Amino acid sequence: MKIERVNNERTPIGKATIDKIRADFPILGLQVSGKPLVYLDNAASSQMPQPVIDRIVRYQTEEHSNIHRAVHYLSELATSEYEAARVKVQHFLNAKESREIIFTRGTTEAINLVMHGYGRSFIGKGDEIILSALEHHANIVPWQMLAQEKGAVLRVIPINDDGELLIDEFEALFNEKTRFLALSHVSNALGTISPVKKMTAFAHRRGVPVLLDGAQAAPHQLLDVQDLDCDFYAFSGHKMCGPTGIGVLYGKAQLLERMQPYQGGGDMILSVTFKKTVYNVIPAKFEAGTPPIMAAIGLGAAIDYLNGIGLGNIATYEHELLEYATGKISAMPGVRIIGTAANKAAVMSFEIDGVHPHDVGTILNGDGIAIRTGHHCAQPVMDRFNVPATARASFAFYNTKQEIDKLVDGIRRVQEMFS
Amino acid sequence: MTDMRQLYQEVILDHNRKPRNWGAIPDANRHAEGHNPLCGDHIKLSMNVLDDKIDAIAFEGHGCAICKASASMMTGAVKGKTVQDAEIMVEEFRGMATGTFEPDSADNHLGKLKIFAGVKDLPSRVKCAILPWHTLHAALNSEASTSTEGEADPVSDHA
Numbered sequence: 001m002k003i004e005r006v007n008n009e010r011t012p013i014g015k016a017t018i019d020k021i022r023a024d025f026p027i028l029g030l031q032v033s034g035k036p037l038v039y040l041d042n043a044a045s046s047q048m049p050q051p052v053i054d055r056i057v058r059y060q061t062e063e064h065s066n067i068h069r070a071v072h073y074l075s076e077l078a079t080s081e082y083e084a085a086r087v088k089v090q091h092f093l094n095a096k097e098s099r100e101i102i103f104t105r106g107t108t109e110a111i112n113l114v115m116h117g118y119g120r121s122f123i124g125k126g127d128e129i130i131l132s133a134l135e136h137h138a139n140i141v142p143w144q145m146l147a148q149e150k151g152a153v154l155r156v157i158p159i160n161d162d163g164e165l166l167i168d169e170f171e172a173l174f175n176e177k178t179r180f181l182a183l184s185h186v187s188n189a190l191g192t193i194s195p196v197k198k199m200t201a202f203a204h205r206r207g208v209p210v211l212l213d214g215a216q217a218a219p220h221q222l223l224d225v226q227d228l229d230c231d232f233y234a235f236s237g238h239k240m241c242g243p244t245g246i247g248v249l250y251g252k253a254q255l256l257e258r259m260q261p262y263q264g265g266g267d268m269i270l271s272v273t274f275k276k277t278v279y280n281v282i283p284a285k286f287e288a289g290t291p292p293i294m295a296a297i298g299l300g301a302a303i304d305y306l307n308g309i310g311l312g313n314i315a316t317y318e319h320e321l322l323e324y325a326t327g328k329i330s331a332m333p334g335v336r337i338i339g340t341a342a343n344k345a346a347v348m349s350f351e352i353d354g355v356h357p358h359d360v361g362t363i364l365n366g367d368g369i370a371i372r373t374g375h376h377c378a379q380p381v382m383d384r385f386n387v388p389a390t391a392r393a394s395f396a397f398y399n400t401k402q403e404i405d406k407l408v409d410g411i412r413r414v415q416e417m418f419s
Numbered sequence: 420m421t422d423m424r425q426l427y428q429e430v431i432l433d434h435n436r437k438p439r440n441w442g443a444i445p446d447a448n449r450h451a452e453g454h455n456p457l458c459g460d461h462i463k464l465s466m467n468v469l470d471d472k473i474d475a476i477a478f479e480g481h482g483c484a485i486c487k488a489s490a491s492m493m494t495g496a497v498k499g500k501t502v503q504d505a506e507i508m509v510e511e512f513r514g515m516a517t518g519t520f521e522p523d524s525a526d527n528h529l530g531k532l533k534i535f536a537g538v539k540d541l542p543s544r545v546k547c548a549i550l551p552w553h554t555l556h557a558a559l560n561s562e563a564s565t566s567t568e569g570e571a572d573p574v575s576d577h578a
Contacts, residue, residue, distance in 0.1 A: 354436075355484070356458075356482065356483035356484060357458075357483075358458045358483040358485075358543075358544065358547065359427070359483050359484045359485070362423065362426075362541060362543075362544055363423045363427065366422065366423035373458070374457065374458055374459075375459065382459075388458070388459030388461075388481060389458060389459050417423070417424075417427055417432065418432060418435075418484070
């Protein structure tokens with residue numbers, strides 16, 4: 001089975017195609033507060049197109065049973081569809097082998113898996129873990145827990161006023177005690193795309209393995225874990241048109257094989273006696289218990305859907321949306337965009353003078369506009385910019401410039417109300 | 420609630436712009452801090468309670484318009500009240516904001532504070548409006564801090 005990854009020949013997203021794409025997403029037809037929904041909270045969770053919904057319904061209607069268990073028709077069908085989803089993820093990431101793909105509940109569980117399975121075995125007292133100031137709490141707290149347990153130390157790569165990592169400072173953090181680098185590929189709060197390939201190469205020259213948190217990258221650009229050469233890559237299904245409850249940990253096979261299991265239970269064993277358990281091979285070793293089968297198959301369908309549109313087309317179109325929104329909003333007096341990195345994904349955090357982000361969010365909701373307000377599970381980022389919270393609009397390939405115009409009008413109404 | 424003007428009325432916007440009783444009471448005999456981790460609202464309340472009456476009250480901190488206006492109007496409403504009356508108002512306000520008490524259906528002490536009734540339709544904003552009242556309750560009960568994120572409801576837990 002050859003899966004097409006690059007879709008240069010496909011129609012770009014634009015006037016001719018956007019209506020058809022939007023028609024794939026039933027929820028985009030919703031009215032909120034009596035107005036057509038303008039969904040600009042895609043960095044928190046994306047919406048699901050009809051083909052993915054249909055695939056989930058078909059699985060539950062015609063294919064469901066437990067996997068890797070029985071010899072009957074449904075169990076074999078469910079198993080083969082679940083494993084087919086793993087192969088789709090493998091191609092999506094361009095991983096070398098499908099056994100390097102572990103299904104988890106989400107990015108958070110994937111990172112916790114690495115912390116427990118790798119960190120607890122290979123990181124000890126006085127060892128140092130490097131993180132960045134851009135991390136989501138999911139890529140801070142597990143390492144903090146490990147540091148507390150082991151007496152290890154966290155070192156943090158600082159950022160500049162644009163929200164970009166300071167690469168010189170990053171390099172200066174390495175020493176003979178450095179054991180791990182955990183880094184977000186794309187910042188969820190600011191949209192910064194970090195130069196993770198170069199940083200991974202630098203860490204590898206010092207023998208340090210690298211985990212990339214790809215939750216915000218996976219739905220928005222073509223990925224290639226072999227090219228990035230990262231040791232671990234984590235992402236979530238629900239941010240890329242798939243269901244909640246499913247995520248992925250990619251890990252290099254030789255590392256996964258050396259790691260301890262994260263959870264014990266069924267399916268992760270070869271044999272069990274009360275004296276000794278022999279663990280299964282990867283990926284089963286890390287998938288104890290009945291996995292989210294429906295969600296994994298849904299994720300596979302989401303990958304098919306995204307491939308059908310083309311990740312390259314998605315990246316190009318979302319960049320157009322970002323440029324359009326940045327131009328409009330940076331021209332508004334009294335509005336400040338937070339996060340102005342040169343290389344940015346379609347995420348825009350902003351604040352309005354004299355108005356708390358939660359009031360912005362509530363008032364925009366009155367116009368049917370959904371944005372995220374708060375600290376975005378990235379309190380260190382908020383502290384760096386000296387704000388308690390921001391308003392954040394995040395765009396997907398099914399958004400339009402007209403929707404950005406509505407956002408701009410909404411911001412203007414907020415300013416009028418608070419003037 | 421589709422018209423946000425129903426909630427964001429001029430009174431609320433005015434208290435947000437110019438909060439009353441802003442600052443700290445020197446030598447206050449009651450203090451509490453309230454914190455809403457979800458949105459970062461943070462209220463510091465100081466009071467002097469003399470002969471069972473709230474003789475002086477002030478607040479400072481940062482938060483959204485709903486939180487600041489609620490705190491500002493609360494300080495005006497409870498100044499000069501007995502501790503017992505203030506606690507009744509805490510209960511009434513909390514009931515109104517969570518939708519368990521309909522202020523037009525029974526006698527109450529809420530008066531102008533009824534302007535906050537609209538938050539009951541905005542579950543994510545109820546805590547913003549209630550935080551100052553939780554903080555008042557904590558201060559009256561000599562608790563140093565309160566949060567809207569506890570497992571149990573901080574008011575009914577200690578009432």
